[in-house]
Amino acid sequence: MKLPDKDTATIWYSLIVFAAITSVCLLEFASVPIFRSIWVTIPAFLIAGHFALRRMDRAMDESIRRTNTPIQISIVSGLGELRQFADRWEVQLAPPPPSSHFQSRPITIDSPWDGPTEKQLELVRQLPPKYEEIEWQIREKLRQYFDEMGSPEEYDTVDFGRMTAHVLLPGDETELEIQYSSIEEHSDMGYSVCLSDWKVMDVYGGD
Known part of the structure; x- marks a missing residue:
């Protein structure tokens, strides 16, 4: 069972925003150039989000299977x-x-x-x-x-x-x-x- 499109979009949006905030923090507190920090953090968060969503999908599928399968x-x-x-x-x-x-x-x-x-x-x-x-x-x-x-x-x-x-x-x-x-x-x-x-x-x- 896949997450609804609206929920998936919200998660991806949140990851991108969080990555952008992290990039700004790296610029301000670690003096990492903004473009370098963006190119490092945003792809990293997107990859992490992809694997996290796949794991969530598998967990939801297993939960639904157990709920609907007679003991x-x-x-x-x-x-x-x-x-x-x-x-x-x-x-x-x-x-x-x-x-x-x-x-x-x-x-x-x-x-x-x-x-x-x-x-x-x-x-x-x-x-x-x-x-x-x-x-x-x-x-x-x-x-x-x-x-x-x-x-x-x-x-x-x-x-x-x-x-x-x-x-x-x-x-x-x-x-x-x-x-x-x-x-x-x-x-x-x-x-x-x-x-x-x-x-x-x-x-x-x-x-």
Whole structure:
């Protein structure tokens, strides 16, 4: 994964500026002629920057690979594939439930190293049919949220076809979060609906 062009340009710009400042310091304090100091420092900083960026790219690629590569995969009877990652657990329901909402999106679970609890797995089992029952309540709560925020027109920007589910740690007031994105052409906003005992407890938005 390469750094975005804007970030790369900023790094190169910073290196050149730093090299220019170093050249001025060499002129002022070491009496090195300005052109000689420029021809020494700027190429040196550019070469160092090139190798530093390559090292950063490799480190980022390795970090992303570890984050997205399962440590282990197991099958939970009657549920589907359970995958353990470095920072989370995921369940890929199989066979896909009738609802299109959960056909291809894994359900994320916050869990200790030893895996999800039976209660968490039971939440995942119940999610597809329960979601069908309470989706109208979720939409109504989202509409109320936008009304209270003074932007009721924003409700129409929620992409209900792009949703994810997140099971929280046992003992939290919220058991489950349903997360929606805005339509792509509108913004990068996302909205989370917090559930407990299959009732909407809270709604919040953020980038």
